[in-house]
Amino acid sequence: MSAAEKDALVQALGAGVRQPLLVDAQALEPYSHDFGGTARRLPAVVVKARCEEDVVHTFRTARARGVSVSVRGSGHSLRAQSLSDGGIVLENAPGDPDIVVGEDGRVEVSTRTRWGELESALNMVGRTAPVLTDHMATSLGGTLSVAGYGARSLVYGAHLDQVERLRLILPDGSARWCSQAEDGELFRYALGGFGQVGFIERVVMRTLPFQPVVRVQRNGFESFGALVESLSWTQGWDGPSPDHFFGQQKRGEVMSVFGASHPDEASASTTRIPGPLESLSHQRTHMLVRPGYFIQARTRADAPMEKLPRQFWSDYCFDYEGLRAFVKALEEGPRERYWDDNCLVRILALKRGSVRWPFDIRSLSSPASRLYGIGIYYRIEPGEDEKAERARQAHADFLARCLELGGRPYLYGCNAMTPELMERFYGDAYARLRALRRELDPDGLFNPGGLP
Numbered sequence: 287m288s289a290a291e292k293d294a295l296v297q298a299l300g301a302g303v304r305q306p307l308l309v310d311a312q313a314l315e316p317y318s319h320d321f322g323g324t325a326r327r328l329p330a331v332v333v334k335a336r337c338e339e340d341v342v343h344t345f346r347t348a349r350a351r352g353v354s355v356s357v358r359g360s361g362h363s364l365r366a367q368s369l370s371d372g373g374i375v376l377e378n379a380p381g382d383p384d385i386v387v388g389e390d391g392r393v394e395v396s397t398r399t400r401w402g403e404l405e406s407a408l409n410m411v412g413r414t415a416p417v418l419t420d421h422m423a424t425s426l427g428g429t430l431s432v433a434g435y436g437a438r439s440l441v442y443g444a445h446l447d448q449v450e451r452l453r454l455i456l457p458d459g460s461a462r463w464c465s466q467a468e469d470g471e472l473f474r475y476a477l478g479g480f481g482q483v484g485f486i487e488r489v490v491m492r493t494l495p496f497q498p499v500v501r502v503q504r505n506g507f508e509s510f511g512a513l514v515e516s517l518s519w520t521q522g523w524d525g526p527s528p529d530h531f532f533g534q535q536k537r538g539e540v541m542s543v544f545g546a547s548h549p550d551e552a553s554a555s556t557t558r559i560p561g562p563l564e565s566l567s568h569q570r571t572h573m574l575v576r577p578g579y580f581i582q583a584r585t586r587a588d589a590p591m592e593k594l595p596r597q598f599w600s601d602y603c604f605d606y607e608g609l610r611a612f613v614k615a616l617e618e619g620p621r622e623r624y625w626d627d628n629c630l631v632r633i634l635a636l637k638r639g640s641v642r643w644p645f646d647i648r649s650l651s652s653p654a655s656r657l658y659g660i661g662i663y664y665r666i667e668p669g670e671d672e673k674a675e676r677a678r679q680a681h682a683d684f685l686a687r688c689l690e691l692g693g694r695p696y697l698y699g700c701n702a703m704t705p706e707l708m709e710r711f712y713g714d715a716y717a718r719l720r721a722l723r724r725e726l727d728p729d730g731l732f733n734p735g736g737l738p
């Protein structure tokens with residue numbers, strides 16, 4: 287884009303959005319990388335959108351001028367999805383609270399809300415989001431565009447399963463409400479769809495009564511494989527069960543953590559955790575905790591990209607047998623390459639919902655009612671290029687193994703996905719998405735980095 291074209295673009299955008307635009311190099315720097323820290327792309331301009339009108343004006347201006355727009359929530363993905371090389375970054379920027387909780391427990395909320403803000407508002411009126419991910423500073427729009435899993439996914443699935451309706455702004459700037467019954471296909475391709483068919487502006491979601499105390503059982507294991515073996519009861523379990531779970535290996539310590547929610551300490555301290563857990567003979571610890579115990583991730587410091595660690599993270603989803611085979615390969619694989627000291631490995635159990643979202647990790651061909659996500663997260667300090675290369679190669683191995691075992695990668699992560707791999711993992715859904723995009727965005731200007 288020439289300097290004159292950029293000036294004209296900035297003028298046209300500025301005429302219709304409320305916040306000042308970011309245009310100088312220093313202001314653009316934080317938008318040139320994401321949490322992964324492995325790619326740099328400098329946009330021409332950043333729009334901080336605070337309302338639907340800002341988004342509509344940006345999309346219309348971009349289309350009229352043939353400029354691409356990339357949508358960014360809080361930029362916590364790792365595959366450069368939210369970056370733009372010389373185009374517009376539209377940041378779904380937090381602003382005034384916009385959260386309405388109805389008598390029936392449904393909440394209508396703007397997607398620029400951060401999860402921490404929503405959860406505090408819900409707790410104040412005795413409600414909670416059924417699923418909370420490990421990171422409360424991400425935007426609703428960003429997590430709903432990937433899926434959103436957490437410790438309560440064991441029982442409640444993903445964030446996106448809780449959405450009943452959403453307001454979608456299409457790439458041409460027109461807007462509509464969608465649900466399973468109204469524009470069902472757009473609804474399914476918008477949620478967990480990496481911003482490929484439009485911008486999710488607002489959602490109406492189910493919530494649950496808030497239970498502030500969790501009774502926890504923590505179990506220690508000798509190896510990650512032993513932890514996975516201990517989970518076999520969860521695969522088909524349909525009776526009363528704990529409602530929180532994660533398993534992890536961190537700095538050599540392997541554990542599983544199960545929790546059951548309670549309205550108060552008295553009931554938590556006198557009620558056993560439902561399910562067969564108490565009869566499992568592992569090194570056990572019992573505790574009473576707040577639900578925040580299950581939310582552990584910290585926001586990364588704000589700094590120029592070269593001073594930040596590079597994060598090679600991805601999660602892979604399998605049925606139970608697939609998980610066992612994957613972990614066996616992980617444990618038998620080249621130790622230095624797979625089990626770096628700074629590598630965290632985490633497992634979540636994922637209940638399947640009634641909807642098969644096209645790009646959701648749970649939409650596997652396996653008929654199992656409960657699936658498992660295993661995340662392998664390498665944090666590489668600046669300058670450690672050899673380690674970075676090992677982490678990249680490890681994830682290339684994991685992706686190949688995932689394909690072989692009938693699993694799916696979680697596409698917020700660092701995997702290098704090619705169109706060929708997309709076809710192999712997502713088949714008809716990928717072909718249909720490409721057709722939808724040709725219809726909705728014929729010039730390919732909307733969120734071009736979302737999926738290959």
Ligand SMILES: Cc1cc2nc3c(=O)[nH]c(=O)nc-3n(C[C@H](O)[C@H](O)[C@H](O)COP(=O)(O)OP(=O)(O)OC[C@H]3O[C@@H](n4cnc5c(N)ncnc54)[C@H](O)[C@@H]3O)c2cc1C
Pocket residue numbers: 321356357358359360361362363364367368378397418419420421424425426427428429431432433434435436480481482484485486487583584698733735736
């Ligand atoms: C420390 C950390 C912990 C994490 N823990 C978990 C976890 O426990 N569970 C889990 O499921 N995930 C987890 N993730 C992954 C995280 O949920 C995703 O990276 C999520 O996309 C982050 O949201 P964001 O607001 O930063 O989105 P961004 O990274 O800014 O955007 C993600 C994608 O969504 C698109 N997008 C953003 N907003 C919209 C919108 N309104 N409409 C349409 N498209 C949009 C973007 O274009 C992009 O393709 C974690 C990530 C980090 C860094």
